Amino acid sequence: MTACDNRLCASIHFSSSTWVTISDGTGRLYLIKTGKRGDAASEKWEVQIMFNEELGSPFVIAHSVSFIKSDVHSVAGLLLRVEKDELDAKGSGFYVSLEWVTMTEVDKEGADNKIYEIFKRRVLQGKSVPHYAAIEPGGDALMIVSYKPFRFMKDEENQLEENEDGKIADEKKGIDPVYYWQQTEDDLTVTIHLPQDITKDDIQIQFPPEGIIVALKNQSPLLEGKLYSSIDHESCTWIIRDNRYSLEISIIKKDEGPMWPELIVDDSRGEFIMGSSQCSAVAERLMHLTSEEMVQNPHPEKENPPCNAQELEECDIFLEDSTSLCRFDGNTLKITHVV
CATH class of the missing domain: 2.60.40.790 (Immunoglobulin-like)
Structure with missing residues (x-):
């Protein structure tokens, strides 16, 4: 391990019964083949370091999984970082980064054993540490439970990954309805x-x-x-x-x-315009929600009102800021399911 001022605690994740991913806390990722790990506590691992590379700032391994596709073995890992956001002056000043790294087995001429190289690196960013984050067993998708939403970023320029839906939405901005x-x-x-x-x-x-x-x-x-x-x-x-x-x-x-x-x-492509009579009807239906009678205690003989300040604040929480479970497809980088 190398010296690092911003060192984190080392972390380890067991990708399978024979593979392990390790972070040394300085930004270096190790992929280790241990052989079949038995039940005996004293049994030693047959350690083979198959991958060892510096991947930037320090991180913690949130999850990893071992899988085989088309007779080729791969290990995917999820690296968690909390980094400063210089542009965020009003918020916490930090953002959470999840890097999805896939290491794949390759054949090299002249090499006695097969080695592993990075096949894909994808980055997501959000404003809260996820409650849960895991790669699906087949390495095809990512599941995240978080309070704030996560979005994919471009690898090269660290900008938001634009999917087709996003491009269409941007193209429509500023265009008058048909x-x-x-x-x-x-x-x-x-x-x-x-x-x-x-x-x-x-x-x-x-x-x-x-x-x-x-x-x-x-x-x-x-x-x-x-x-x-x-x-x-x-x-x-x-x-x-x-x-x-x-x-x-x-x-x-x-x-x-x-x-x-x-x-x-x-x-x-069209825009609906509500008539004045319809606006009045909607306002009348919603009037009871803003009536002064709502904030008064219907039972003055009791000390506690029907709802306290905390309960009123919870009503103002936006849906996008609520905890949700999202599934991200590994190929399209789109959200396929939200719960």
Whole structure:
């Protein structure tokens, strides 16, 4: 072991009945083949150091697992670090890093024995130490239970790993909705902004059995998809407003009463605008939650109110700050399950 000012306690994790991962507390990781470890306390290990490499700042081994894929043996380890965050002026000033390292068996020409090299290094960051973190037995995924969420980082630049969903979300930022829609218990109104110099002859609107298609002549559809529910096709109308820059489509619901949660199934390009009467109705339903009667003690003869300050504060905790169990896929680096 080398001298290190920021030394941590050495840690060990038994990856399997014949493999062990060890951290010396200075940032060096050892992969050791012990042979079959018996039940006798006095039995010695047949120690073979198969991997020995410096991996940066000191860490503690949170978990490790040994597995075989396509007849190739690998050992994956989870390295836990708590590091300073120079940009975090308002918070704790620290972040938690989980490095997922996979070491794989390789054949080297001229080498008598097989050696192990790093096959993958992936890093996650969060703002709280996980309650539990473990790699699945087959090395395909990672399970984390934590109070604060964890996210994958890029290996090279230590920046957030962008998955396809994140890229799509970023691309949508700053882009105006394709359409706006309102509804009552009886009908829906859809408004689409039009380019200049568009006439009614340029507009093509169709209502297939369960959907809607809005297009301009010789162009791809502005709006197309399956409607959330059935409509009265014969009663639907449309008009170009006087400013000639907006198309307004009136759609009559076949089933009066139920409110639609979305206009087109799985289409996030539109924006719902709530009418003034609907806003008033929602406010009236929520009024009892902010009424002064809620904070008064309904039983003044008793000393304790119905809830104390701590219980009120717990109501303000955001969902993303609550403890959750997340499963991260090792290939896509996406969260596949959340509990």
